[in-house]
Amino acid sequence: MSVYIELRRQLPAIFGRVIDKKSEKPRWAMVIDLRKCIGCYACQASCKMENGVPYEFFRTHVEQIERGRYPNVRRAFLPVLCNHCEKPSCVPVCPVGATYKREDGIVVIDYDRCIGCGYCIQACPYDARYFNPYTRTADKCDFCLHRIEQGLVPACVANCRAGARIFGDLNHPDSPVSKALKEEGVAVLKPETGNEPHVFYIGLEQAIPLRGERVTVVSPKIGVVTYE
Amino acid sequence: MSDVVWGTLIGIYPFLSGMATGSLILAALIELLEWRKLRELTLFSLIISWALLIAAVTALFIHLGIPLRAFYIFIHPQLSSPMVYGVYSWLLLFILLTATIVIYNWYTDRPWFKTASRYLLLINMVLAIIFSSYSGFLFGSIKGVELWSSPLTPISFLTSAVLSGAAVVTLLYVVVWRLTKTSIKHEILNTLGVIILIVLIASLFIQVIELLVKAKISTASWPATYTALTSQLAVSFIGLQFLLGGVVPLVALLLGSVRKSDIGMLVIALLVLIGALAYKWNTVIGGQLVEEALSGVYAVTSYTPPLTGEDSILWAIGVLIWGVFLIALGLVVFPKWRVMGGTEGGARS
Secondary structure (H helix, E strand, O other): OHHHHHHHHHHHHHOOOEOOOOOOOOOEEEEEEOOOOOOOOHHHHHHHHHHOOOOOOOOEEEEEEEEEEOOEEEEEEEEEEOOOOOOOOHHHHOOOOOEEEOOOOOEEEOOOOOOOOOHHHHHOOOOOOEEEOOOOEEEOOOOOHHHHOOOEOOHHHHOOOOOOEEEEEOOOOOOHHHHHHHHOOEEOOOHHHOOOOOEEEEOHHHOOOOOOOOEEEEEOOOEEEEEO | OOOOOOOHHHHHHHHHHHHHHHHHHHHHHHHHOOOHHHHHHHHHHHHHHHHHHHHHHHHHHHHOOOHHHOOHHHHOOOOOOHHHHHHHHHHHHHHHHHHHHHHHHHOOOOOOHHHHHHHHHHHHHHHHHHHHHHHHHHHHOOOOOOOOOOOOHHHHHHHHHHHHHHHHHHHHHHHHHHHOOEOOOHHHHHHHHHHHHHHHHHHHHHHHHHHHHHHHHOOOOHHHHHHHHHHHOHHHHHHHHHHHHHHHHHHHHOOHHHHOOHHHHHHHHHHHHHHHHHHHHHHHHHHHHEEEOOOOOEEEOOOOOOOOOOOOHHHHHHHHHHHHHHHHHHHHHOHHHHHHHHOOOOOEO
């Protein structure tokens, strides 16, 4: 019986479902290892289920990128979500302060204050926001704040079959994200925006096509696009 | 999937606010620069501006996800947002413009009238410039949307505003004067024609320069933007914005005889307004047609405005009718426009 209790206690941690190593003042961040992503879309589906995201919208989605010509073809998957930037473009444009960055770095929306003007949706250079036709407000990923408050990792991390998504506290030196940042070379999307995203990628170069390269992208945002 | 968040109502908003601020700037210039030929139109232009300011903000209000929370901008303003300054400048402009119209309508015989009206018009004009540039700034300051992100956008919006303001005053001058069976002065039409011609040249020049610079810089998203403008928006961009609303009135206005003809100026004003509407539509909607995948690939989507339902053509038509109704109401409530400029009672034909 005690083994069973111990297993029940340890298993979520073993499978990465509870937040491991958290500091007094956490700064939440995510690392996505594109070398491990298998394109199963479990993150996309679990996010929708966890957060009740309407059918045609996404808080996180996966882009499929096919590069090159036969026989030299490579396929990569690029999971994208709100980058919870250090200097978010969406926050200062909100006319009523409904979207703001918390002390722990998570950019959230106060749904009771949002007027639904759509300015933040236009301002986000990562296209991470959408207008929710049911709540009549802007909506986006909040790192599953309700789960974090219970000590659990976001749904997309908990459900990642390949362990490609790593979540944790950047302020704790031994947290999984801090370790990943130390041990691996990471990159962010669109660094030129100056937003300082806090979603980091390992192996991002395999998902970004070179200029002039043949590429096909499949994304729920843009459909299927091929550049010859 | 199209991701157009700012649809039909935001598409017509800068058009309405442009006409409102443009007609106000015209009225202010008439008085401040003492264009005696056009003094007949001062109060008339102010009333048009007043009505269209209300119609413009109505379009914004209806577009909000939760319109009843609009007042949050006054109780929870975030001063880093350009939208807050837009709303506050609108409110201040509306209050001062109403005060100016009241003074012009009922207090022209007071000794302080001339000084007070001049100062008020000067402040109104500055606020109108700020308000019309603000719309351009709101779009121009957004990163990553090729058609919006430009320091020239506020200037282009301001020029287009003055152009559409002069055009709407010309259009309504012919229509209202005809409806009230008052003789139309060809001298006024000719002067308005010259003003429209000069501003039209400036407006087209800025728009073309802006596009040429974008094409020359040719950022990663430019090919997709170019495709959007020349395929999905080809009719409204090439056909309406540049040809019908730009080149045709430009050539026609060069002919002196057209500038003195009622029908000629009526048609030209209408074409210029169509061009201004197309410009705002192409900018607002066109910018949103270019979608970017985060892997750095761009795609062009399409947008067909819904006929009914929220953010639909029906709502846009409703707002335009609301604007026409407010103009009519303003002309009835402030009747002094008929006797301005020494044409007491109007020269009945």
